[in-house]
Amino acid sequence: MASESRTKSPTIRDVAAAAGVSHQTVSRVINKSPNVKVALREKVQTAIDELGYVPNIAARRMGGNRSYLILAINDRARTLDNWGVGRGNDWVDQMLFGGMMECEKNGFRMIFDLIDTENPAAGKQLAAALSSLRPDGVILTPPHSENQDLADLLIANGTPFARIGSSNKDDGINVVMDDMAAAQAATQSLLDLGHRKVAFIAGSSDYLASSARLNGYRQAMAEAKSPIHPDWEQPGDFSFASGTLAAEKLFASTSRPTAILASNDEMAFAVLHQADKFGVRVPEDLSVISFDDTPGVRFSVPPLTAIRQPIAAMARRAASELIEQKIDSQQGAEIILPFELIIRRTTGPAPE
Amino acid sequence: MASESRTKSPTIRDVAAAAGVSHQTVSRVINKSPNVKVALREKVQTAIDELGYVPNIAARRMGGNRSYLILAINDRARTLDNWGVGRGNDWVDQMLFGGMMECEKNGFRMIFDLIDTENPAAGKQLAAALSSLRPDGVILTPPHSENQDLADLLIANGTPFARIGSSNKDDGINVVMDDMAAAQAATQSLLDLGHRKVAFIAGSSDYLASSARLNGYRQAMAEAKSPIHPDWEQPGDFSFASGTLAAEKLFASTSRPTAILASNDEMAFAVLHQADKFGVRVPEDLSVISFDDTPGVRFSVPPLTAIRQPIAAMARRAASELIEQKIDSQQGAEIILPFELIIRRTTGPAPE
DNA sequence: CCAAAAAATGTGATCGGTCACAATTCACTG
DNA sequence: CAGTGAATTGTGACCGATCACATTTTTTGG
Numbered sequence: 001m002a003s004e005s006r007t008k009s010p011t012i013r014d015v016a017a018a019a020g021v022s023h024q025t026v027s028r029v030i031n032k033s034p035n036v037k038v039a040l041r042e043k044v045q046t047a048i049d050e051l052g053y054v055p056n057i058a059a060r061r062m063g064g065n066r067s068y069l070i071l072a073i074n075d076r077a078r079t080l081d082n083w084g085v086g087r088g089n090d091w092v093d094q095m096l097f098g099g100m101m102e103c104e105k106n107g108f109r110m111i112f113d114l115i116d117t118e119n120p121a122a123g124k125q126l127a128a129a130l131s132s133l134r135p136d137g138v139i140l141t142p143p144h145s146e147n148q149d150l151a152d153l154l155i156a157n158g159t160p161f162a163r164i165g166s167s168n169k170d171d172g173i174n175v176v177m178d179d180m181a182a183a184q185a186a187t188q189s190l191l192d193l194g195h196r197k198v199a200f201i202a203g204s205s206d207y208l209a210s211s212a213r214l215n216g217y218r219q220a221m222a223e224a225k226s227p228i229h230p231d232w233e234q235p236g237d238f239s240f241a242s243g244t245l246a247a248e249k250l251f252a253s254t255s256r257p258t259a260i261l262a263s264n265d266e267m268a269f270a271v272l273h274q275a276d277k278f279g280v281r282v283p284e285d286l287s288v289i290s291f292d293d294t295p296g297v298r299f300s301v302p303p304l305t306a307i308r309q310p311i312a313a314m315a316r317r318a319a320s321e322l323i324e325q326k327i328d329s330q331q332g333a334e335i336i337l338p339f340e341l342i343i344r345r346t347t348g349p350a351p352e
Numbered sequence: 353m354a355s356e357s358r359t360k361s362p363t364i365r366d367v368a369a370a371a372g373v374s375h376q377t378v379s380r381v382i383n384k385s386p387n388v389k390v391a392l393r394e395k396v397q398t399a400i401d402e403l404g405y406v407p408n409i410a411a412r413r414m415g416g417n418r419s420y421l422i423l424a425i426n427d428r429a430r431t432l433d434n435w436g437v438g439r440g441n442d443w444v445d446q447m448l449f450g451g452m453m454e455c456e457k458n459g460f461r462m463i464f465d466l467i468d469t470e471n472p473a474a475g476k477q478l479a480a481a482l483s484s485l486r487p488d489g490v491i492l493t494p495p496h497s498e499n500q501d502l503a504d505l506l507i508a509n510g511t512p513f514a515r516i517g518s519s520n521k522d523d524g525i526n527v528v529m530d531d532m533a534a535a536q537a538a539t540q541s542l543l544d545l546g547h548r549k550v551a552f553i554a555g556s557s558d559y560l561a562s563s564a565r566l567n568g569y570r571q572a573m574a575e576a577k578s579p580i581h582p583d584w585e586q587p588g589d590f591s592f593a594s595g596t597l598a599a600e601k602l603f604a605s606t607s608r609p610t611a612i613l614a615s616n617d618e619m620a621f622a623v624l625h626q627a628d629k630f631g632v633r634v635p636e637d638l639s640v641i642s643f644d645d646t647p648g649v650r651f652s653v654p655p656l657t658a659i660r661q662p663i664a665a666m667a668r669r670a671a672s673e674l675i676e677q678k679i680d681s682q683q684g685a686e687i688i689l690p691f692e693l694i695i696r697r698t699t700g701p702a703p704e
Numbered sequence: 705c706c707a708a709a710a711a712a713t714g715t716g717a718t719c720g721g722t723c724a725c726a727a728t729t730c731a732c733t734g
Numbered sequence: 735c736a737g738t739g740a741a742t743t744g745t746g747a748c749c750g751a752t753c754a755c756a757t758t759t760t761t762t763g764g
Contacts, residue, residue, distance in 0.1 A: 705764105706763105706764100707762100707763095707764095708761105708762085708763090708764105709760105709761085709762075709763100710759100710760080710761070710762085711758100711759080711760065711761080712757100712758080712759065712760080713756105713757080713758070713759080714755100714756080714757070714758085715754105715755085715756070715757085716753105716754095716755090716756095717752105717753085717754085717755100718751100718752085718753080718754100719750105719751090719752085719753100720749105721748105721749095722747105722748085722749085723746105723747085723748080723749100724745105724746095724747085724748100725744100725745085725746095725747105726743105726744080726745070726746100727742100727743080727744070727745085728741105728742080728743070728744080729740105729741080729742065729743080730739105730740080730741070730742080731738100731739090731740075731741085732737100732738085732739085732740095733736105733737085733738075733739095734735105734736100734737095734738105
């Protein structure tokens with residue numbers, strides 16, 4: 001144990017002494033205050049560089065009213081699976097990537113908190129995190145971004161917050177992808193390939209995005225004056241199992257579709273599995289497009305064509321808005337980021 | 353802007369006043385000091401619960417010499433891919449899961465830092481993080497766990513640290529899986545299935561684990577007195593491309609193997625792709641076992657049999673050791689965690 | 705039963721920044 | 735060139751915990 005005495009890092013007063021100025025002037029330089037003469041600023045900066053000084057984030061929090069911390073709330077269940085290991089959602093990964101990079105650029109840090117969706121003490125857990133960390137902003141990810149109780153708590157607490165992947169007109173900075181337009185574009189791309197029998201596997205109705213995607217599908221079909229057979233709209237809940245079930249029904253339909261739009265990757269994987277089982281060739285007999293474009297899709301056989309939800313970009317934007325504080329999150333604001341249709345190998349011309 | 357006045361969270365003195373004791377007594381209760389009478393402890397605890405008091409982590413850092421922070425260093429390159437999105441490694445995810453849960457249990461928080469492996473300023477970045485956060489411990493993940501410069505920096509700084517997935521006899525708390533034993537067991541399982549022509553695709557030689565896995569393979573083959581054809585040991589670098597190349601060579605070999613052990617999932621996926629292309633059926637003609645068991649493997653067709661590296665468990669253990677401070681990380685300690693062979697659908701009896 | 709040691713509780717200083725405000729220097733006016 | 739206001743720099747208090755140490759209470763034992 002022991003762990004010796006930790007090397008003492010330089011403080012703001014060490015820098016001040018080295019530069020021959022007051023500690024407050026050093027503080028001004030660090031915080032890019034405009035009211036410091038160039039000569040002084042440079043002298044201080046030199047001292048900072050020479051000493052390798054980096055302000056202590058805890059002390060900054062103590063003195064000022066900012067913590068330089070952004071708290072990201074992720075769902076714990078989504079990170080778990082039956083085996084107690086990661087479920088392969090890459091939200092955390094992507095958020096680290098987009099959000100943390102943005103934070104780092106601005107001297108902030110991102111901290112994660114995993115909260116159980118079902119847990120009735122979710123509010124308490126969030127309150128504890130707020131009290132302990134005093135983050136300057138909170139990012140809610142699905143499904144927490146649909147939990148208004150948490151949002152209300154944040155509003156009451158006065159902590160700015162952003163939602164990702166879900167929107168609310170009344171409060172919060174809502175960073176979203178246009179799900180309806182994306183579904184519409186995906187469907188249109190299938191129509192463009194000559195498909196007419198296009199089916200849709202819906203996501204869990206707990207998510208607003210699910211209905212938006214369904215609407216996009218219907219809209220595209222309607223605009224193409226392509227009637228939708230009742231069998232073609234299958235329910236689902238984003239799980240592999242529900243995708244399997246939907247696929248079975250679609251393949252058993254009297255009007256078997258030549259293209260399927262699945263509301264997420266996992267259900268699309270299930271479709272590929274079932275296609276294999278039913279002897280349906282992809283993409284010769286069947287085209288498949290999925291939503292989300294989680295990393296694993298590149299390794300499916302064949303690799304999935306998918307709509308990418310720009311998680312990293314959304315996280316980056318959410319973080320940057322929270323850091324800049326240009327938007328009052330007590331009121332609602334919506335930021336729509338572009339989706340992207342990644343063409344891979346599960347889509348092709350309609351058969352015949 | 354605006355963001356109103358933040359709701360004032362209760363402080364230790366609020367609790368003290370409510371309980372009619374000194375702030376120091378409250379501090380003792382929080383920190384589970386044994387020298388507090390039961391009656392007082394209960395009175396204080398009641399006040400804490402009623403006020404919903406949670407100690408401010410920044411203030412704790414200021415007053416004491418602990419920060420209640422564990423810093424996890426991940427590789428930035430591993431989190432990126434060509435498209436600038438997550439590469440699908442689930443280290444971060446799993447570490448959040450294992451490490452953060454452990455931290456939370458003890459009132460700690462886990463903070464991530466992404467550092468470029470190749471960046472010559474990696475040391476500077478780590479030093480800055482140390483100075484800014486003063487973490488109570490640092491966890492190094494591959495490939496940083498093989499970077500002795502970072503370890504030396506931590507030693508000089510006096511910050512306890514743990515390595516995950518890689519070991520060093522001289523310093524650090526090294527939490528590892530027994531790669532050699534795992535490769536040996538995987539190979540043995542193939543031998544047990546009657547396979548004799550077992551091939552191996554190696555990982556990047558930058559990783560110690562790579563040679564350990566190769567040795568395990570050789571050991572198992574040697575013990576079974578099963579000679580290794582020169583073609584069967586293919587080099588690789590953990591990339592899909594290198595897996596493809598290796599698979600092509602193996603399928604073109606005059607002595608085509610009936611089983612392949614790939615040093616990671618990505619290369620195993622490549623083998624499945626190539627098998628499909630060459631008309632080699634899995635598992636009828638060819639058995640495949642991979643290393644790592646990243647989440648996507650469940651969705652390969654067929655799902656991959658794999659050795660799971662217990663990332664979450666390793667992270668949990670690393671965090672708990674750093675929190676407990678029983679081990680002096682200035683000296684070397686090694687903690688070996690069990691691996692697990694997950695049998696899925698890419699393994700079967702040898703053909704004929 | 706009282707002294708001495710041990711246990712329980714309280715007091716004030718302190719960590720390293722920022723804040724509010726005071727003091728100084730500078731730049732314009734008329 | 736004094737007088738005024740703005741820009742620049744400095745001073746000391748303060749955030750909310752813990753630490754070291756002082757004080758009070760309890761326990762122990764001769």
